[in-house]
Amino acid sequence: MPADYHTHTPLCRHAVGTPEEYVDAALAAGLSEYGIADHAPQRPEPFDDWRMFEAELPAYFAWIERACVHAAGRIPVRAGLECDWLEGCGEWIADLSSRFEWDYLIGSVHYLGGWDFDNPKWLGRWAESDVEEVWTNYWRTYARMAESGLFDILGHPDLVKKFSYRPAGDLARFYEPVVDAIASVGCAIEINTAGWHKPCAEAYPAPEFLELACSAGVPLVISSDAHAPAEIGRDFNRAIALAKQAGYAETLRFEKRGRRTEALG
Numbered sequence: 403m404p405a406d407y408h409t410h411t412p413l414c415r416h417a418v419g420t421p422e423e424y425v426d427a428a429l430a431a432g433l434s435e436y437g438i439a440d441h442a443p444q445r446p447e448p449f450d451d452w453r454m455f456e457a458e459l460p461a462y463f464a465w466i467e468r469a470c471v472h473a474a475g476r477i478p479v480r481a482g483l484e485c486d487w488l489e490g491c492g493e494w495i496a497d498l499s500s501r502f503e504w505d506y507l508i509g510s511v512h513y514l515g516g517w518d519f520d521n522p523k524w525l526g527r528w529a530e531s532d533v534e535e536v537w538t539n540y541w542r543t544y545a546r547m548a549e550s551g552l553f554d555i556l557g558h559p560d561l562v563k564k565f566s567y568r569p570a571g572d573l574a575r576f577y578e579p580v581v582d583a584i585a586s587v588g589c590a591i592e593i594n595t596a597g598w599h600k601p602c603a604e605a606y607p608a609p610e611f612l613e614l615a616c617s618a619g620v621p622l623v624i625s626s627d628a629h630a631p632a633e634i635g636r637d638f639n640r641a642i643a644l645a646k647q648a649g650y651a652e653t654l655r656f657e658k659r660g661r662r663t664e665a666l667g
């Protein structure tokens with residue numbers, strides 16, 4: 403099984419479990435590596451109610467260390483962060499990069515302006531939104547995140563579909579420019595299996611996006627976005643099949659922000 407690099411900890415206030423439970427779940431799932439990438443702190447604080455505070459970074463490092471101790475060489479434990487892409491965040495990401503010997507950083511777009519559009523509390527706002535406009539803004543933002551070159555992995559590429567609000571017509575018009583931007587920078591994307599368990603009932607990204615990404619030579623990892631130990635490695639066989647259908651034969655392993663390829667499945 404591939405590595406699972408996108409997993410959370412209770413420090414973000416909406417995940418459960420102990421480091422020991424996550425390591426045991428990763429071992430039981432037969433994963434090649436267990437990577438921790440909790441929601442990164444964000445300035446100014448308090449920013450929102452779904453991430454660790456900057457002052458909790460030492461507790462995060464201690465959580466990672468407890469996972470390493472419990473793993474005891476049985477499975478590599480990797481350290482990362484899921485960072486929010488916000489316009490002008492470069493300095494803060496550079497600061498965070500220097501706080502620990504990270505194995506990788508994931509970049510995610512959860513915010514459009516001040517709107518964390520994937521938060522279920524905004525379903526009413528979605529119902530009143532111009533979906534075409536939100537999608538245009540989302541993908542423009544996602545391309546800018548890719549072009550920043552700050553991240554090793556780009557998270558849940560089409561998260562904007564989470565609540566099943568999709569514009570009419572061929573969505574390739576949104577995907578093509580973004581895939582070009584990602585390919586020109588050379589960072590990886592993930593298949594995020596959590597999407598199968600959301601209202602959209604589809605992994606992130608859509609198969610058409612994945613095919614374009616594969617054709618453009620964009621590398622791929624597979625992620626669960628686990629917020630509980632039972633979700634580690636969830637639906638990985640299904641994701642591997644999806645990746646192969648899109649043309650992928652390889653995935654990536656990360657260590658100290660360097661990467662190597664590995665055959666898929």
Ligand code: ZN
Pocket residue numbers: 410414416441629
């Ligand atoms: Zn989360």
Ligand code: FE
Pocket residue numbers: 484510512557558
């Ligand atoms: Fe996320």
Ligand code: FE
Pocket residue numbers: 408409410484627
């Ligand atoms: Fe996440």
Ligand code: ZN
Pocket residue numbers: 408484510557558627
């Ligand atoms: Zn995520």
